[in-house]
Amino acid sequence: MIFKANPAERYYEPNSAKPIDGITATARGHEITLRFLQSRKVVSGGNISLSGSIDMAAKRNDLLCLVFDGEVWHETSRVVK
Amino acid sequence: MPSVTLDVSAVYPDATSLGAYVSWTQSSQSSAPLGTPVDTSTVSSGEVTFDNLTEDETYLAVGQVSGAWVKYGFTVNLSPPGVLVNGVELATQEALDAEVSTRASADSSLDTRTDATEADIAVLNEFINVKNYGCVGDGTTDDTTAWNAALAAAEAATGSGAKVVAPSGSYLLDGEINFDQFVTFEGAGARETILKLNDAGSSIHFNEYGGATNSRGGEVSGFHIDGQNLATTCMDVHHSVNRNFRDFRVSRPGEDGIALLVRAAQNCNFIGFDAEATRATLNTTGIKVTESSGSCRFSKYSLNEFSYADIHVTQDTAGGQEGIGYPEPRFISFDDGIVERGVTTTACLIRVHSGRDLWFTRQVLALGVGDTVSAGYNIVEVNDDGAGATTRQIYFDMGHTAGCTSSAKYSTAFDISGSVDTYTSIRRWQFGNNLEGVNIASGQTCTVKDYNNTSTTTMFPGIDPNTQTKTAANTISTMDPQIDYYEVSGNTTINTLNATYSGHQIVLKFSGTPTVSSSAGNLKLSGLVDMSATADDLLCLVCDGTNWHETSRVVK
Numbered sequence: 001m002i003f004k005a006n007p008a009e010r011y012y013e014p015n016s017a018k019p020i021d022g023i024t025a026t027a028r029g030h031e032i033t034l035r036f037l038q039s040r041k042v043v044s045g046g047n048i049s050l051s052g053s054i055d056m057a058a059k060r061n062d063l064l065c066l067v068f069d070g071e072v073w074h075e076t077s078r079v080v081k
Numbered sequence: 082m083p084s085v086t087l088d089v090s091a092v093y094p095d096a097t098s099l100g101a102y103v104s105w106t107q108s109s110q111s112s113a114p115l116g117t118p119v120d121t122s123t124v125s126s127g128e129v130t131f132d133n134l135t136e137d138e139t140y141l142a143v144g145q146v147s148g149a150w151v152k153y154g155f156t157v158n159l160s161p162p163g164v165l166v167n168g169v170e171l172a173t174q175e176a177l178d179a180e181v182s183t184r185a186s187a188d189s190s191l192d193t194r195t196d197a198t199e200a201d202i203a204v205l206n207e208f209i210n211v212k213n214y215g216c217v218g219d220g221t222t223d224d225t226t227a228w229n230a231a232l233a234a235a236e237a238a239t240g241s242g243a244k245v246v247a248p249s250g251s252y253l254l255d256g257e258i259n260f261d262q263f264v265t266f267e268g269a270g271a272r273e274t275i276l277k278l279n280d281a282g283s284s285i286h287f288n289e290y291g292g293a294t295n296s297r298g299g300e301v302s303g304f305h306i307d308g309q310n311l312a313t314t315c316m317d318v319h320h321s322v323n324r325n326f327r328d329f330r331v332s333r334p335g336e337d338g339i340a341l342l343v344r345a346a347q348n349c350n351f352i353g354f355d356a357e358a359t360r361a362t363l364n365t366t367g368i369k370v371t372e373s374s375g376s377c378r379f380s381k382y383s384l385n386e387f388s389y390a391d392i393h394v395t396q397d398t399a400g401g402q403e404g405i406g407y408p409e410p411r412f413i414s415f416d417d418g419i420v421e422r423g424v425t426t427t428a429c430l431i432r433v434h435s436g437r438d439l440w441f442t443r444q445v446l447a448l449g450v451g452d453t454v455s456a457g458y459n460i461v462e463v464n465d466d467g468a469g470a471t472t473r474q475i476y477f478d479m480g481h482t483a484g485c486t487s488s489a490k491y492s493t494a495f496d497i498s499g500s501v502d503t504y505t506s507i508r509r510w511q512f513g514n515n516l517e518g519v520n521i522a523s524g525q526t527c528t529v530k531d532y533n534n535t536s537t538t539t540m541f542p543g544i545d546p547n548t549q550t551k552t553a554a555n556t557i558s559t560m561d562p563q564i565d566y567y568e569v570s571g572n573t574t575i576n577t578l579n580a581t582y583s584g585h586q587i588v589l590k591f592s593g594t595p596t597v598s599s600s601a602g603n604l605k606l607s608g609l610v611d612m613s614a615t616a617d618d619l620l621c622l623v624c625d626g627t628n629w630h631e632t633s634r635v636v637k
Binding site: 006007008027028029030031049051052053065067069070074075076077 | 532540545547548564619621633635
């Protein structure tokens with residue numbers, strides 16, 4: 001599913017188990033943090049570029065930080081609990 | 082024997098002669114006075130002269146009105162009370178009484194006063210009713226001369242606080258009227274006291290030219306200035322200092338006209354007002370602030386349908402005005418405004434052409450649903466007018482730029498351009514139904530933070546305000562404290578980034594293959610080991626005020 005990001009928001013708590021394979025475009029330089037409330041897969045591909053181009057299998061309370069360059073959301077860091 | 086001349090035209094309009102008595106009685110109201118007058122004299126041109134009175138005695142003047150003997154009269158006291166009114170010494174009691182009668186309001190008990198005192202005059206000096214100076218207020222009689230007479234009386238009365246009052250009515254003005262220093266004005270309300278300007282040259286001025294005699298102080302409230310699509314300038318605030326304008330309305334300036342012109346004014350507040358134009362073809366402006374005005378506030382206003390600009394801030398005159406010290410308007414606050422239009426033109430709602438430190442907060446800037454503006458229409462335009470002044474430090478905080486509809490989008494919400502850097506900042510802003518959000522021209526610094534876009538097609542058609550591109554170099558010295566995201570090209574080793582502020586967090590995204598050195602400059606990377614970046618790698622840093630510390634990195 002495509003995760004919807006808002007240019008005015010920087011912090012999200014996704015509460016769904018459906019895999020994220022895209023994030024809506026916002027503004028270049030926009031940084032966001034996702035804190036997952038349940039296990040969820042984030043797919044590296046499409047407009048999401050994760051470290052090592054490897055999908056992330058997020059668990060509850062894991063964090064994923066991303067920055068948007070105008071086309072692609074790039075991972076900047078992650079914390080796995 | 083002293084001689085006394087009295088103006089009796091108001092009291093005895095048709096008397097042919099009067100008698101002066103020490104005392105008098107009548108057997109009935111229609112009977113002639115009993116007793117013998119001290120003096121009798123003929124009334125000529127409304128005046129009568131008694132020649133046979135004794136100084137410091139009290140007399141009564143008695144005469145007939147329409148054939149009947151009246152029961153009231155003058156008290157003639159030759160010892161002058163010596164009350165100074167409007168620069169004229171009122172030497173006699175009847176002069177005092179007459180002054181009170183003339184200047185009193187509709188209170189009939191004052192009309193026949195025979196015992197007016199200096200205190201009465203003092204009270205009247207505080208409230209000067211324009212209708213007591215000949216204003217008719219019927220919407221058809223020219224009241225210009227009477228208005229200026231009332232204002233002249235107010236200025237002369239005390240020099241420090243006379244209040245002019247204008248009851249409900251429509252006052253037609255074929256010329257200019259001038260509120261000068263210290264005069265306070267109170268109308269009956271923005272829908273009650275209407276000043277109708279009857280030609281292009283008619284105007285209401287709040288001014289006093291020249292240096293130390295600037296128009297200072299004075300509250301002004303409760304009126305409506307109607308330019309009737311004729312007046313070039315409806316309300317002109319010029320060289321005013323420390324004035325407060327409240328609860329007023331200005332409407333319908335004429336061709337190329339201005340509803341509210343503020344020039345070379347300082348420390349003035351305009352609170353609770355609205356301005357409106359009605360004809361799209363007249364090229365009108367709602368508020369124009371110019372000629373080095375400073376430290377002024379506009380608050381709680383609504384502006385509607387002006388066809389050149391609803392708000393226009395500009396230097397206007399090369400070199401500015403005397404005595405202020407800088408050429409362009411500065412330190413001006415526009416707060417809590419609703420600006421709307423429903424006419425088809427190529428106007429702007431806000432034009433900033435020169436000015437410094439201008440704040441626009443809590444603004445609703447809306448085009449009407451039916452507006453059919455063409456592409457390129459700017460809701461807000463920040464520019465410079467090339468008159469020698471500059472435009473910089475312009476702040477927009479909390480507002481909404483609304484285009485027409487989601488299916489008919491033509492407008493650019495903000496157009497930031499000009500030949501000099503304007504340093505514009507936009508915060509907490511809603512962009513709705515615009516064709517373009519913020520169009521930033523080359524050479525301009527503009528930051529846009531905390532915004533929301535509901536249906537704007539392209540947010541940043543020009544420079545993207547949220548990113549900067551850098552070329553890798555040993556030292557990158559142009560780090561911007563307002564920018565958090567940098568795209569770095571090139572392969573040169575990076576040793577140093579100029580520090581910004583403690584706590585500033587940034588992301589560097591590389592497109593080349595530079596080495597980021599952790600030993601030669603102020604970059605403190607993980608393990609103090611250099612990073613050999615490749616394309617699409619990211620390095621995140623935080624500044625401690627001197628050095629940049631790695632917080633994370635992502636290597637692709």
